Amino acid sequence: MTGVLLVDDEELIRAGLRAILDSEPDIEVLGEAGDGAEVAGMVARLRPDVVLMDVRMPKVDGIRATTHLLSTMDEPPKVVVVTTFENDDYVYDALLAGASGFLLKRARPEEIVTAVRTVVTGESLLFPAAIRRLAEAHRPREKGRDALAKASLTERESEVLTLMAAGLSNVEIAGKLFLGVQTVKTHVGNVLAKLGARDRTQAVIRAYESGFITPAC
Numbered sequence: 001m002t003g004v005l006l007v008d009d010e011e012l013i014r015a016g017l018r019a020i021l022d023s024e025p026d027i028e029v030l031g032e033a034g035d036g037a038e039v040a041g042m043v044a045r046l047r048p049d050v051v052l053m054d055v056r057m058p059k060v061d062g063i064r065a066t067t068h069l070l071s072t073m074d075e076p077p078k079v080v081v082v083t084t085f086e087n088d089d090y091v092y093d094a095l096l097a098g099a100s101g102f103l104l105k106r107a108r109p110e111e112i113v114t115a116v117r118t119v120v121t122g123e124s125l126l127f128p129a130a131i132r133r134l135a136e137a138h139r140p141r142e143k144g145r146d147a148l149a150k151a152s153l154t155e156r157e158s159e160v161l162t163l164m165a166a167g168l169s170n171v172e173i174a175g176k177l178f179l180g181v182q183t184v185k186t187h188v189g190n191v192l193a194k195l196g197a198r199d200r201t202q203a204v205i206r207a208y209e210s211g212f213i214t215p216a217c
Helices: 011-022 036-046 062-072 089-097 109-121 128-136 142-149 155-165 170-177 181-195 200-210
Strands: 002-007 027-033 050-054 078-083 101-104
Touching (some): 002 036, 002 109, 011 109, 036 062, 155 170, 155 181
């Protein structure tokens, strides 16, 4: 069973998300919070696997809450930020802070369920086309260029990172490169370690930031 914490200052949004997720046999909403200031305490108490976090809230926004959560917990949950606007700078900053993806508030029920299941397994990128469009709206930053330049990825690791950005799962990457799945997992682990990335999303964002992968790829 996958446990989820809902964080949004709009009660109607939380109610809608709860109705969608609680109808699934393998997902359970463990609790709700109305502001990012409540997140750390509720996560410590409820131990959810996934936090669906509104990016804009009146006291503590989703970026600050995500940064605090991921920097203070040894085994933090996956964070998916929820937003009204796809190209919001807040969303991009939340991904840089370590969020595993984002959802639009107008997302279809099946997309919301898919998002939760995808970030839990961590074996493919959540909505890669949406992340690509978001990256396209932001210029590469010096920090990103430096981080990837120092990573010294091998040719194979570079290929794996490119396919990760395209949204391929480990199994799909294995088929594409004629490798074993376990070998692909090893390459993915090496990429994350070299980039200092928590998960695939953060690694791909850094690849876009550096210009190593362009949104047109």
